[in-house]
Structure formats: structure tokens, C-alpha cells
Amino acid sequence: MLEQLKKMFTGNEAELPVNTGSKPDISREKSAALYEKSKTYFPGGVNSPVRAFKSVYGTPLFIQKGDGCFIWDADGNQFIDFCASWGPLILGHNNTKIREKVVEVMQNGMSFGAPTALENELAELIIKNNRFVEKIRFTSSGTEAVMSAIRLARGYTQKDKIIKFEGCYHGHSDSLLVKAGSGLVTFGETSSAGVPKSFAEETIVIPLNDKNAIIQAFEQFKDQVAAVIIEGIPANNGLLMQDEEYVKFLSETCKANNALLIFDEVITGFRVGFEGAAAHYGITPDIVTYGKIIGGGLPVGMYGASAEIMGHVSPDGGVYQAGTLSGNPVAMAAGIATLTELLRAGFYKELNNKTQDFVASIQRFADARNYKFKVFTVGSIFWFAFTDSDIKTADDIDPTSMEKFKVMHRELLNRGIYLGPSGYEVGFVSAAHTKIELEKAKRAIFDSLDLVFSKK
Numbered sequence: 127m128l129e130q131l132k133k134m135f136t137g138n139e140a141e142l143p144v145n146t147g148s149k150p151d152i153s154r155e156k157s158a159a160l161y162e163k164s165k166t167y168f169p170g171g172v173n174s175p176v177r178a179f180k181s182v183y184g185t186p187l188f189i190q191k192g193d194g195c196f197i198w199d200a201d202g203n204q205f206i207d208f209c210a211s212w213g214p215l216i217l218g219h220n221n222t223k224i225r226e227k228v229v230e231v232m233q234n235g236m237s238f239g240a241p242t243a244l245e246n247e248l249a250e251l252i253i254k255n256n257r258f259v260e261k262i263r264f265t266s267s268g269t270e271a272v273m274s275a276i277r278l279a280r281g282y283t284q285k286d287k288i289i290k291f292e293g294c295y296h297g298h299s300d301s302l303l304v305k306a307g308s309g310l311v312t313f314g315e316t317s318s319a320g321v322p323k324s325f326a327e328e329t330i331v332i333p334l335n336d337k338n339a340i341i342q343a344f345e346q347f348k349d350q351v352a353a354v355i356i357e358g359i360p361a362n363n364g365l366l367m368q369d370e371e372y373v374k375f376l377s378e379t380c381k382a383n384n385a386l387l388i389f390d391e392v393i394t395g396f397r398v399g400f401e402g403a404a405a406h407y408g409i410t411p412d413i414v415t416y417g418k419i420i421g422g423g424l425p426v427g428m429y430g431a432s433a434e435i436m437g438h439v440s441p442d443g444g445v446y447q448a449g450t451l452s453g454n455p456v457a458m459a460a461g462i463a464t465l466t467e468l469l470r471a472g473f474y475k476e477l478n479n480k481t482q483d484f485v486a487s488i489q490r491f492a493d494a495r496n497y498k499f500k501v502f503t504v505g506s507i508f509w510f511a512f513t514d515s516d517i518k519t520a521d522d523i524d525p526t527s528m529e530k531f532k533v534m535h536r537e538l539l540n541r542g543i544y545l546g547p548s549g550y551e552v553g554f555v556s557a558a559h560t561k562i563e564l565e566k567a568k569r570a571i572f573d574s575l576d577l578v579f580s581k582k
């Protein structure tokens with residue numbers, strides 16, 4: 127192991143020879159056949175749009191199994207995976223502890239629609255180790271968690287409007303499928319057919335990292351704003367790192383206007399640290415939402431707040447919210463096994479250090495070659511951007527740069543590296559990525575960058 131690692135170690139990235147040879151495309155025969163069938167069953171052949179590979183080359187890969195940091199597709203191609211099921215798999219695929227706990231719990235049945243001790247157990251793991259929530263409610267997805275958090279904010283403040291940011295994703299509920307119109311502070315324009323205009327008009331959309339926009343929005347809609355919702359660290363449309371000072375300002379402005387601050391931490395929760403982005407910035411949101419990692423690969427979401435705010439949720443209060451499979455014991459088991467590992471001393475330090483070494487080496491390589499390429503990163507999240515400027519808002523992203531990502535994506539697949547099939551998506555390093563695999567991945571990334579930039 128050590129010898130292999132020593133031999134591979136990149137050392138001085140600047141001295142590597144430039145790679146000029148594309149690899150042949152991997153075989154996708156079986157995936158392509160499955161895709162032909164799936165297109166007869168599902169719109170676009172998929173059950174979630176980005177999976178259809180519309181922004182990259184080739185047909186979608188149908189995945190057969192995963193283990194550790196690897197996945198295998200239907201044609202038997204092996205990949206080092208940085209998609210991690212879009213974030214939940216912080217411990218990697220098929221983690222033994224999660225699997226064993228899930229199997230153990232499943233022996234006793236899969237759902238009761240009645241309380242179980244497992245819900246208490248997962249809640250205790252969260253509440254005892256998190257400053258930001260006193261009471262919580264489990265849901266079955268992130269979308270549901272956010273939708274419910276917004277209803278709670280509206281019920282609690284008895285106001286209707288919400289402010290959201292261009293470039294933040296909060297799931298697919300009606301009032302959040304909105305995008306900015308033209309102008310600094312605008313009513314949302316629906317970003318999906320089927321969302322009534324009147325719903326979208328309850329959502330005000332403003333740009334990120336812009337204090338004036340916030341001030342103006344609160345002036346324009348004085349005493350009408352129930353909540354401001356922001357992704358703890360926006361990571362669904364590139365990785366848009368916000369200035370700490372700006373996030374603090376946002377928090378203060380909400381307080382001054384009696385509006386709640388909702389931190390949507392479905393992607394950042396338990397990812398940038400056990401207490402997510404709120405702890406990263408050192409601010410206290412009024413309502414927090416989690417998802418993804420909290421279910422360890424099974425469908426779980428959660429929203430939480432102070433006991434006082436959560437006291438407004440049914441049956442204690444008047445804000446209705448329910449779920450047939452909420453708190454499902456099997457999903458709780460996966461969450462318990464996952465969070466128990468995350469609480470191990472040094473877990474995040476190790477994962478984040480490993481990621482930061484990986485990312486720094488890639489950046490040194492790109493800089494040594496004068497490639498217009500930047501890796502944005504926090505914790506174990508990274509985002510590859512074909513730019514030489516700082517990116518903090520959705521508008522900062524050059525859509526034409528996505529053509530370069532497309533080439534990179536294909537070159538990486540052909541070298542056994544799997545990234546999410548869109549240049550707007552971030553990548554994740556998991557605890558299961560060893561130094562050797564990260565070193566291999568780096569080599570593949572270097573080679574694919576050489577090829578991207580050799581094409582003029």
C-alpha cells in the first residue's frame with residue numbers, strides 16, 4: 127500500500143507531462159438497453175431529472191452496486207464515486223455498520239405508523255449534539271422538510287411572504303420552484319409549469335451576497351415577510367460560498383423585521399460538521415432543515431427549531447404536517463448508525479483534511495498549467511468551475527463554461543471517475559475514499575483537464 131502510494135504521489139504537480147491522449151469511451155451497452163426500456167416507463171427514463179444525463183455526453187449509467195468509494199454500472203465498469211447519491215453517503219457505499227443496523231431492525235418489521243424507540247434514539251443523537259434545535263419532526267424527504275418549515279414559519283409569524291435566493295435549491299415544493307425576474311428584488315417567476323402564478327408571488331427572489339437586496343426587500347414588503355430561507359452554504363447550483371459577515375447581517379436583518387431565518391441544511395447538515403453550516407458561520411437560525419446524510423442513504427428529512435416555535439406544529443399547535451412513513455424504523459436505523467459514526471472524535475477533521483489535500487493538489491496543478499479552472503470547496507464538498515474569478519452568486523457562473531465540464535465528465539468516466547452528471551453539481555468525498563483512490567482520482571482529473579484545455 128505504502129509503496130504504491132509513494133510511487134503514485136504527485137509531489138510537484140507542475141512537473142507532470144501534459145496528457146494528450148483521449149481514452150476510448152467505456153462500454154454502455156447494458157445501460158443503454160436499460161435506458162431504452164426505462165424511457166417507456168418514466169418521463170425521460172428517470173425518476174429525478176438530472177439523472178437523465180442531459181447535460182453531459184452519453185446515456186445514463188445504470189448502477190448495479192456500490193461498495194466503499196466505488197460503484198459499478200450494469201456493464202461492469204468500475205468508478206470511484208464522488209456523487210455519493212447526491213450527498214447522503216458520507217460513509218461511502220454499503221457501509222457495514224449501517225447495513226447491519228438496518229438488517230437487524232428489519233427483522234422486526236418495516237413500518238408500523240406508530241411511534242418506535244428508534245425515533246427517540248435518532249432524535250437524541252441530534253438534539254444532544256446540536257445547539258440549534260430543541261425539538262424536531264422527521265419527514266421522508268428534504269423537500270417535505272423544507273415545505274413544512276415554511277408552513278411553520280408562516281403559521282408562527284402569521285405572515286405569508288418568504289424571501290429566497292437565486293441559486294439556492296430547496297426541493298420541488300410549489301412556493302420554492304421560482305426564479306428571479308429582472309431587477310434586484312422581484313416576485314418569483316415560476317420555474318416549473320404547474321406552479322400557479324399566485325403561489326410564486328408569495329416568494330420574493332433576490333441575489334445572494336447582496337446586503338442592499340435584503341434591505342430593499344424588507345422595505346418593499348414591510349411586515350409581510352414570514353421568513354428568509356437560504357441554504358446554509360449554497361451547494362446546489364455550484365458551491366456559492368457566502369461571506370460570514372453577510373450571513374450575520376442576514377440573521378440580524380431578519381430579527382429586526384420579526385421574520386424567521388430558515389437554514390436549509392439538507393445538503394450541508396452533518397456534512398461540513400455535525401452542526402452544519404450554522405456552526406460554520408456561528409449564527410443561530412430560527413428553523414433548520416436536514417435531509418440526505420440524516421438518513422444514511424434511506425429517505426429521511428427533518429425540521430427543527432426551539433421548543434417554543436415547534437410548539438406550533440400539530441398536534442401541539444395549529445400548523446398541520448404529517449406522514450404515513452415519517453420516522454420509519456428502517457430509515458431511523460440507517461440514520462442512527464450514520465450519526466453514531468459521525469460523532470466519533472476526529473471524524474470531520476480527518477475527512478475534511480483529506481478533502482482539502484485532494485483539492486489543493488488539483489488547484490496547484492491547474493495553476494501550474496495556467497488553466498482557467500478553480501475548485502471551490504468547504505469541508506468535504508468540492509465544486510469544479512471553469513473560471514478564474516470568484517463565484518458567489520448564480521449570476522457569476524458563466525453558462526458557456528459548462529461545455530468544458532461536459533468534456534471533463536466524459537474523460538473522467540472513461541478513466542473510472544464518476545461525478546454527478548452536471549457542471550452545476552458539487553462533488554463529495556466520503557470517509558471511504560482512501561488516499562490511494564484519491565491519488566488515482568487526481569491523476570484522472572489532471573489528464574482530463576489537459577484534454578479539456580487542449581481543445582480550443
Ligand SMILES: *Cc1c(COP(=O)(O)O)cnc(C)c1O
Pocket residue numbers: 267268269270272295296297298357362390391392393417418427
Ligand atoms: C437535496 C436538497 C433538498 C431536497 O431534498 P430531497 O430529499 O431531494 O427532497 C432541499 N434542499 C437542499 C438544500 C437540498 O440540497
